[in-house]
Amino acid sequence: MRIKFLAPALLLAGCVPPGAPPAPETVPSPTPRPAAVTPTPAPVSDWRDLPRSPGDWQYRGLGTGSAASYGVRGAAPVATLTCNRSGRQVTMMFATLRPAAGTVTIRTTSTQRSLAVQPMAGGVGVALPASDKLLDAIGFSRGRFVVEGAGIGRLVLPAWAEVLRVTEDCRG
Numbered sequence: 001m002r003i004k005f006l007a008p009a010l011l012l013a014g015c016v017p018p019g020a021p022p023a024p025e026t027v028p029s030p031t032p033r034p035a036a037v038t039p040t041p042a043p044v045s046d047w048r049d050l051p052r053s054p055g056d057w058q059y060r061g062l063g064t065g066s067a068a069s070y071g072v073r074g075a076a077p078v079a080t081l082t083c084n085r086s087g088r089q090v091t092m093m094f095a096t097l098r099p100a101a102g103t104v105t106i107r108t109t110s111t112q113r114s115l116a117v118q119p120m121a122g123g124v125g126v127a128l129p130a131s132d133k134l135l136d137a138i139g140f141s142r143g144r145f146v147v148e149g150a151g152i153g154r155l156v157l158p159a160w161a162e163v164l165r166v167t168e169d170c171r172g
Contacts, residue, residue: 047107047146050156053078057162066169068162070155071095076122078155079147081163083130083170090135090170093125094152100124102150106134108141108159117150124150130170139164 055071065083080093094104099119106113113134117124128135138145141159148154
């Protein structure tokens, strides 16, 4: 008979009295996810590895010589080389919002030279004799050349045939 009384007593001992709050459940808090990190591009230690400035060279003949302009089609060019055949000069002009006298540095695979530039319509520029070896260095640079300074920032321009064509037009 003792077993008869013991079984119901054990069943009752496991019951929760009515109206008692349920035992708190331990819910793990969500683990915060790390924010997506965009890798920072490695610094470029060599100017020859810099990305090219957007655009293309466009050559055109002029009554007084020729010109090659670099930039995005439909926008103002960022660089222009113009041949003045009668003066045998090539003028290099670089676009800037605040034209002021200053210096630009031109880097090619064989040469680095700083040039004094003067304000011109729409930018700064310098006139070089068509025989200047810098023009050859620009045209024969391996793939690209760089122009920096005088409010223009940095232009990484391809060394395409248009540059040499303007130079050769001035040499006769």
